[in-house]
Amino acid sequence: MTGFSESSIATRLEAVHERIARAATAAGRAPAEVRLIGVSKRQSLEAVRAARAAGLEDFGENFLQEALAKMDGLGPATARWHFIGALQSNKTAAVAERFDWVHSVDRLKLAQRLSRQRPESLAPLNVCIQVHIGDEASKSGVSPAATAELAHGIAALPRLRLRGLMAVPPPEHDPARQRAWFRQLAELQAGLCAAGLALDTLSMGMSGDLEAAIAEGATLVRVGTAIFGPRPT
Ligand SMILES: *Cc1c(COP(=O)(O)O)cnc(C)c1O
Numbered sequence: 001m002t003g004f005s006e007s008s009i010a011t012r013l014e015a016v017h018e019r020i021a022r023a024a025t026a027a028g029r030a031p032a033e034v035r036l037i038g039v040s041k042r043q044s045l046e047a048v049r050a051a052r053a054a055g056l057e058d059f060g061e062n063f064l065q066e067a068l069a070k071m072d073g074l075g076p077a078t079a080r081w082h083f084i085g086a087l088q089s090n091k092t093a094a095v096a097e098r099f100d101w102v103h104s105v106d107r108l109k110l111a112q113r114l115s116r117q118r119p120e121s122l123a124p125l126n127v128c129i130q131v132h133i134g135d136e137a138s139k140s141g142v143s144p145a146a147t148a149e150l151a152h153g154i155a156a157l158p159r160l161r162l163r164g165l166m167a168v169p170p171p172e173h174d175p176a177r178q179r180a181w182f183r184q185l186a187e188l189q190a191g192l193c194a195a196g197l198a199l200d201t202l203s204m205g206m207s208g209d210l211e212a213a214i215a216e217g218a219t220l221v222r223v224g225t226a227i228f229g230p231r232p233t
Contacts, residue, residue, distance in 0.1 A: 009047060009228060010054035013038075016210075016226050023214040034214055037082050039206075039224030041066070042231040045073040051227060052079055060084040060103070060222050064091045071098060084166075084222060086140055093117045096159075101126040103166040103203050103222075106142040108153045111160060118159035127160045128203045131188060133181050134170040141167065144188055151192050151199075164201030164219070165189050171208065178212035186217045 021031040039060040040048050048059060048070050061067035062085030071081060082101040087110055095102060096117035105111050105127050118125045129150055132141030142150050147165070155162045165188060169181030182204050193199055205213025207226035214221065225231065 006050040006053070009050045012227050012229070013051060013054050013056060016223055019210060019226075020214065020221065023211040026211075027215045029214070033219060035220050037084075037203075037220055037222045038227045039084065039222050040070065040228060041085070041224065042233075043224075043228045044232075045070050047228050048074060056227070058082060058220075060224075062086070064094055068094065068098060082222075089113060096125060097122075099125070101128070101163075103128040103220075104130045104140070105154065106130045106132075106140060106150075108150055111150075111154045111157055115157035115159040120159075124159050124161040126163050126201075127154060128164050128166040128201060129154065129162070131165050131167045131185060133167040133184050139168065144184065147188055148192060148195065151197055155197055162197065162199065164199040164203065165192075166203035168206070169204075169209075175209075175212050178209040179216055182209075182213045182216035182218070 016036060020034050020036060024031040024034050035058060037058040037060040038051050038056045041062040052074060058080045060082040080100045082103055083095050083099045084103045087104050089110060092110060092113040096114045097119055102125060114125055129147060130141040131147055132139055132143055151162060154160055165185055167185045172178045185204055186202060189199055189202055201220055202218050203220040205218045205221035207223050210221045210223060
C-alpha cells in the first residue's frame with residue numbers, strides 16, 4: 001500500500017513537529033531553532049501538495065527531474081526547495097536556477113559551477129558541505145580532514161552563501177551511538193567557526209534519529225518517511 005491520504009500526512013506532520021519540540025526542549029533549546037525539511041523524494045505531487053496545505057514550507061529532493069516537476073506543479077515561490085541528492089556537474093545549472101539550498105556540495109569544482117550559474121536576479125544560493133561521517137566507503141561527502149579547505153574555498157565564492165555542514169551518518173539504533181556521529185559533525189563545525197567562518201546551519205537528523213541530532217545541535221532536520229510514509233518503489 002503506497003497511496004497517501006491528506007489527513008494522514010497532516011497527522012504525521014503534526015507528530016514530527018511534536019517530536020522536534022520535545023527534543024529541543026529536552027536539550028534546552030527553543031523548538032523554533034530547528035527547521036523541518038520534508039523529504040519528498042519518490043513521493044507524488046499530490047503528497048507534496050497535501051504537506052504544503054498542512055503547513056510544511058521546506059521540501060528536500062534528491063532527484064533533479066522529479067523535483068522540477070513538483071516545483072512546476074506546486075507553482076512558483078510557494079515553498080523553499082532543498083537539493084539533498086548526489087550532485088553531478090551536468091545538473092548544477094538547473095540546481096543553481098531552481099533551488100534555494102543545496103546540502104550536498106562535496107567538491108570545490110561543483111561549488112564553482114553553482115556560483116557561476118546562480119542567476120544574478122536571485123539571492124545567493126545557500127550551501128551546506130556534505131561531510132562523510134562514519135566509515136561506509138559508499139557514502140558521498142568530503143572527508144572531515146578535507147572539510148576546512150573546502151569550506152574556505154566555498155566561502156570565497158560570490159554567488160554562494162556557505163551556511164554549514166550536512167551529514168548522513170551510518171544508521172544506528174542506539175541513541176548514544178547516533179549522538180556520537182552527530183557530535184563529530186557539530187565539533188567539526190565549531191572548529192570552522194573558531195577559524196572565522198560564520199556558519200549557522202547544521203543539517204542532520206532524519207526520521208529515525210532526529211532526536212539525537214537535535215540534542216547535538218541540528219538546526220535543519222531532513223525527514224521523509226515519518227511525514228510521508230514509506231516511499232513508493
Ligand atoms: C531520503 C533522505 C532523507 C530522509 O530519510 P527518512 O529516513 O525517510 O527520513 C534525509 N536526507 C537525505 C540526504 C536523504 O536522501
